[in-house]
Amino acid sequence: MKKPNIVILGAGYGGLTTTVKLQKKLGANDAQITLVNKHDYHYEATWLHEVAAGTISPDHARFAIKDVVDLSKVNFVQDTVVSIQPDDNKVILEDGELEYDYLVVALGFEAATFGIPGLSENAFMINNINSSRLLREHIDYNFAMYNNEIEKKQERLNIVVGGGGFTGIEFLGELANRIPELCKEYDIDRDKVRIINVEGAPTILPGFDPQLVEYTLNSLEARGVEFKVGALLKGCTPEGIVIEKDGEQEEIPTFTTVWAAGVRANSLVEQSGLEHNRGKVEVKPDLRAPSHENVFVVGDCALIWNKETERPYPPTAQIAMQEAEVCAHNLATIVKGGDELESFEFNNMGTVASLGHNDAMGVVFGDKKIFGWSASIMKKVIDNRSLFKIGGIGLVLKKGKFNIF
Amino acid sequence: MKKPNIVILGAGYGGLTTTVKLQKKLGANDAQITLVNKHDYHYEATWLHEVAAGTISPDHARFAIKDVVDLSKVNFVQDTVVSIQPDDNKVILEDGELEYDYLVVALGFEAATFGIPGLSENAFMINNINSSRLLREHIDYNFAMYNNEIEKKQERLNIVVGGGGFTGIEFLGELANRIPELCKEYDIDRDKVRIINVEGAPTILPGFDPQLVEYTLNSLEARGVEFKVGALLKGCTPEGIVIEKDGEQEEIPTFTTVWAAGVRANSLVEQSGLEHNRGKVEVKPDLRAPSHENVFVVGDCALIWNKETERPYPPTAQIAMQEAEVCAHNLATIVKGGDELESFEFNNMGTVASLGHNDAMGVVFGDKKIFGWSASIMKKVIDNRSLFKIGGIGLVLKKGKFNIF
Structure with a gap:
């Protein structure tokens, strides 16, 4: 029996988390996993404001994909996606094309300028x-x-x-x-x-x-x-x-x-044959595209309604990573012949915004508001946590944020 | 009796060395010393290639004038010289003017582009x-x-x-x-x-x-x-x-x-009423301008012939600082009523060019050629020596260059 081909597009929070979870759940004989990304590195999109202001170096905000992906299990292709053709189970890249049995679309966001001149x-x-x-x-x-x-x-x-x-x-x-x-x-x-x-x-x-x-x-x-x-x-x-x-x-x-x-989903989603709602795929609870059963969408390209607020969940790293865990679980289940798919439920860990090196504010533990220096410590804990989930303690030690007293 | 007014233009190697030597030789009652400089800092012109390449920070290549000048003896004016009027014993600044009894012109160099278009x-x-x-x-x-x-x-x-x-x-x-x-x-x-x-x-x-x-x-x-x-x-x-x-x-x-x-003397010299030879003042051996006995010129604005090579001495920090010592000595002598003026004699300490952090080449001790890492150590010794002469050991510790092993 031929091994199924799983192709994951994008090595941001959603795509990379899906990949590292999947490589733990599947053996080399279960599936052929291919990860496609424009660069040979993952960057911490939630840290970019620091790079842009010059308060951390660009290198601090990224790490090599090969440092967290097991290349004996995952085939890494450094290339740019040109189009997604879900009716043909095919993805066109700048330098080639890939066929898939299962696809994960995790292509993130792009800026939306709402037609403002210039x-x-x-x-x-x-x-x-x-x-x-x-x-x-x-x-x-x-x-x-x-x-x-x-x-x-x-x-x-x-x-x-x-x-x-x-x-x-x-x-x-x-x-x-x-x-x-x-x-x-x-x-x-x-x-x-x-x-x-x-x-x-x-x-x-x-x-x-x-x-x-x-x-x-x-x-x-x-x-x-x-x-x-x-x-x-x-x-x-x-x-x-x-x-x-x-x-x-x-x-x-x-x-x-x-x-x-303003941000919007990567415009490749809108241009693909996937059914979408203003550029995002309104996924089923198991994160599959309604129009194409073998396509999963996670992160900023996916649209999921928050039933409490009756608004879509915002595009955040926290949500992308939680979706990726469900996506990896469901993909592994399908590949192994199971049919018990999980539904995505958002587990709100809180939101903390940094206001510079020693200041921050936000909400954690449901409704606890935090401010100032202690919030900035909490923010660093959150940043380190996402490193830990993707690359373990080694990555935290290499790229983590620590207050030096 | 009125104290004589000494005005020093420029806080580069020549002007700043003249100032610090003079403040040691003269008491507060001997003369009123005024130092004029565009910035409130002196910069190491011989280190600027490192600033320009980004291998040292701009701050490493400069220090505050107040850190080396004794403000109880020297009046520091941060201003830009507009013109020198030696027939009237006057200097015009952007924000005022100064009268002098003795003037030291140490205004350094500017780029010469020889009319090359663009x-x-x-x-x-x-x-x-x-x-x-x-x-x-x-x-x-x-x-x-x-x-x-x-x-x-x-x-x-x-x-x-x-x-x-x-x-x-x-x-x-x-x-x-x-x-x-x-x-x-x-x-x-x-x-x-x-x-x-x-x-x-x-x-x-x-x-x-x-x-x-x-x-x-x-x-x-x-x-x-x-x-x-x-x-x-x-x-x-x-x-x-x-x-x-x-x-x-x-x-x-x-x-x-x-x-x-290409460099040339500061064009204010050519525009002044001082007698000059292609923009530089061909000073007497005691460093006074031939046309004006109360004006000294040191550094890149002064022209002195090297009798051995029959060419003018090049514009270097080493020569400017040696001239400044003679200038300070002669000025102090005149102010105190003496008439035994020194003549400038160049004492060649050698020339070493850096070729990056760990490489250099040059000639020291008359004719000894040096290369590579040892030359780069020697270059740092030379750089530190000029700091020492202007600001003592404190300045060397603050701004000096050291090889970290």
């Missing part, structure tokens, strides 16, 4: 290692240029962050710590630098507890962040942005606009 | 802290951009250094060490990066011993530096350069052209 061309994104370290270098470069010009350009020192959600706020927290260091390095008066957050909703962190929002505003404003809430971004050029608030437009000159306000 | 607009220079750290950031930025573009631009990875003299070679040595680190950080194949030196003379390091030149070529070529000697730079744009060799022109696409091939 945004996709001119704004910086915190999407991956390449774009994050480019943003860091861009900020450094503008600070370095500032004192080299006779006519000083304030655009070099204004940094606009579009979006006051989780990513935008975490980036602001890092930036607020990093800017004083940059000012010292490049002989720039801290008071000349503006860090401006633009959020369309009436408050930052929509959906968060008001006390957490208040704490965050205080922490960031104390470090010089300006907030413009209820303000819509109307356009972005290389030289600045236009925002609209209460019917009035304002121009803010800046060479650095960061877009952290 | 060079002053488009080439990077290793002239001061601001321009050096900008060059570092520019290189980093292009490496960061490389993998963010679908159409890869080789211009981002080609680095051209114009000039194979002392500064050009020292910069190449640092760059050759830094590039492999950058390649690792930004996931770029080292073989894709080109480091190209363009030198108009038939050999690099004209005037150096052939054995030292040979050693240098071997050391740098082994680390991937390409040399184009006997090649003239004909033009420079933001996208590349044109060189001419043996009557044939070649275009080299690059976003990074570094000009390290």
Whole structure:
């Protein structure tokens, strides 16, 4: 009997967790597992705001796939997916194609710019290692240029962050710590630098507890962040942005606009023949695509409704990894001829947002709110936990975050 | 009796050494000493190639003037000199003017671009802290951009250094060490990066011993530096350069052209009423300007003939500091009413060029050639010696260079 071919697309939180769980559950004779990823490394997408602000090195936020995947069991293909053809059980790659018996789609997110003019061309994104370290270098470069010009350009020192959600706020927290260091390095008066957050909703962190929002505003404003809430971004050029608030437009000159306000599922999902709901596959409880029984979808490409709130679960690493465990279990069951598939149930471990190296806020243990230094310790525990689940204690020791006293 | 006013322009090697020697020789009642400098720090101009390559931090290559100048004896003015008016015993600053009884001109060098089209607009220079750290950031930025573009631009990875003299070679040595680190950080194949030196003379390091030149070529070529000697730079744009060799022109696409091939005295000297020879003041043996008895000139703005070679002494830190000691002695003598002025005699302590962190070459003790690791130790000794002469052992411990084993 021919071994079934399992192909996993993407080595983010969802795809990589599926792979490492599957390689434990299946023997080399049970199935041929192939993992496809654009890079030969996995990156911690939830740490990218630190790379982008320059508070950790890019290398700290990634590790080699071969360090956690057992290459005697898993065939790793470094390539870029071009299209998914579920009716033919086939995936087209830039440098070839793969046939599968079972497919796991874990291709993550991409930025959504909602048609705002100039945004996709001119704004910086915190999407991956390449774009994050480019943003860091861009900020450094503008600070370095500032004192080299006779006519000083304030655009070099204004940094606009579009979006006051989780990513935008975490980036602001890092930036607020990093800017004083940059000012010292490049002989720039801290008071000349503006860090401006633009959020369309009436408050930052929509959906968060008001006390957490208040704490965050205080922490960031104390470090010089300006907030413009209820303000819509109307356009972005290389030289600045236009925002609209209460019917009035304002121009803010800046060479650095960061877009952290919208994500959508990888657009390959929408382009594939899979049935989808605004770009995401509304999976069955066992995480299979309703239109194709042999296709699983996990992470940011999957749509699952939270019955309590009647809203979809947000795209988070925590959810992607929990989905991956269910996906791996169900795949292994099917391959071994079983039919007792698990249903995904979200087990909320809490949410903590970092606000810089020594500050954070969030909710843990169901409803316990935490703030400040102790929350920042908790945040590091959470970050290390995800390393542990994928690569064990060795990976935690190599890439983990620890407070040095 | 009114105390004489001594004004010293520039806190480089010449001006700062004059100041610290003078504050030891004169009491607070002997004279009013004023030091004028654009920044509130002195930088080690001979270390700037390391800042520009990113192998040391800008802060390591500078220290606060107040750390070495006794502010109870010396009045420090942070300002930029606009013009020197020796017929009126006056110096015009951006934010005021100063009258003097005695003046020390120690305004250092600026880049000379010999009218090569596009060079002053488009080439990077290793002239001061601001321009050096900008060059570092520019290189980093292009490496960061490389993998963010679908159409890869080789211009981002080609680095051209114009000039194979002392500064050009020292910069190449640092760059050759830094590039492999950058390649690792930004996931770029080292073989894709080109480091190209363009030198108009038939050999690099004209005037150096052939054995030292040979050693240098071997050391740098082994680390991937390409040399184009006997090649003239004909033009420079933001996208590349044109060189001419043996009557044939070649275009080299690059976003990074570094000009390290020519320096001249600060052009304020030429614009002043001081008698000069191609921009430099041909000082008397006691270092006074022939046209104005109360004006001393030291460092790169002074022209002194080496009688052995019948050529002017080159602009080096070593010579500037030796001149400063004579200048301080003569000024103190005059202020105290003496008339026994010293004549400047160059005491050659040798010349060592660094070729990266662990390599160097040069001549010491008159004619002893040194190479490699031991030469690099000697180079660090020389660097520390200049710190010691200006700021004592405290400054050496704070900013010195040490090999960590």
